[in-house]
Amino acid sequence: MNVVGASHGECKQGNEVVRVEDLTLGYGERVVLEDVNLSVSSGEIVTILGGSGCGKSTLLKAMIGLLPPWKGTVVLGGEVITGPDKVSALAAARRKIGVLFQSGALLGSLSLAENIALPIQEFTKLQPEVIEAIVHLKLEMVGLEGFDTLLPAELSGGMRKRAALARAIALDPEILFCDEPSAGLDPVTSAELDELLLELKRALGITMVLVTHELPSIEAISDRCIMLDGKARGIIAIGPPEELRKDHPDERVQAFFRRRARRRE
Numbered sequence: 001m002n003v004v005g006a007s008h009g010e011c012k013q014g015n016e017v018v019r020v021e022d023l024t025l026g027y028g029e030r031v032v033l034e035d036v037n038l039s040v041s042s043g044e045i046v047t048i049l050g051g052s053g054c055g056k057s058t059l060l061k062a063m064i065g066l067l068p069p070w071k072g073t074v075v076l077g078g079e080v081i082t083g084p085d086k087v088s089a090l091a092a093a094r095r096k097i098g099v100l101f102q103s104g105a106l107l108g109s110l111s112l113a114e115n116i117a118l119p120i121q122e123f124t125k126l127q128p129e130v131i132e133a134i135v136h137l138k139l140e141m142v143g144l145e146g147f148d149t150l151l152p153a154e155l156s157g158g159m160r161k162r163a164a165l166a167r168a169i170a171l172d173p174e175i176l177f178c179d180e181p182s183a184g185l186d187p188v189t190s191a192e193l194d195e196l197l198l199e200l201k202r203a204l205g206i207t208m209v210l211v212t213h214e215l216p217s218i219e220a221i222s223d224r225c226i227m228l229d230g231k232a233r234g235i236i237a238i239g240p241p242e243e244l245r246k247d248h249p250d251e252r253v254q255a256f257f258r259r260r261a262r263r264r265e
Helices: 058-062 085-093 110-125 128-141 156-168 187-204 217-222 241-247 251-257
Strands: 016-027 028-039 044-048 069-074 095-099 175-179 208-213 223-230 233-237
Touching: 016 058, 016 208, 016 223, 028 156, 044 058, 044 217, 058 128, 058 208, 069 085, 085 110, 095 110, 095 251, 110 128, 110 156, 110 175, 156 187, 156 233, 187 208, 187 217, 208 217, 223 241, 223 251, 233 241, 233 251, 241 251
Parallel strands: 044 208, 044 223, 095 175, 175 208
Antiparallel strands: 016 028, 016 069, 223 233
């Protein structure tokens, strides 16, 4: 098991809502991550971080059921979602999660209101007027009230991310997964998105798992960090960001948190 410091920074916030056991992932014949173990507790904001190509998004895809593992188990919202006979379990687990994709993944031909209404229409039997009320509430929560009739192309990058976030929380998920939420945003807009995520956690109690390499965001919102390394093909550090910055002995961890070049081997 290539987990270094797995017991460091153990979370005491609540019940376990995500568990990964002995997970091995890859593409073709290439192993990306090997024998990875981690857990996320209710109410946490956990950031998965590391350099480019270390397997951050690959791990996220496995955690939400988009990438079947070569080996190992993923438990999501109390449901074991890995294995050939787990289709119904995966469907049940996905009702408990929301996903903010890196690109936002809004449908360009639909208005913001129509985009946000899609998951509600697909997974519930609510009346149109109730769905409309929920959509307006979600837009208000992300600061986009009054923009419901606009198309995604008519918005700034930051507004599109907020709209995608509104869609991700449309069904009041227990767990929110975000893939590089600050990608492509200027520092001020990125900081505003960080604050919005914190507000949603405080207001709704959502557990969040974020993939990011943006150090300001990591330090602003993380309860714990899970750091991956490409050469190690797994986790090299787990803990609160301030502890990893100050106390972790691994040079790779220090290089990341102190923004300095690593020594060439």
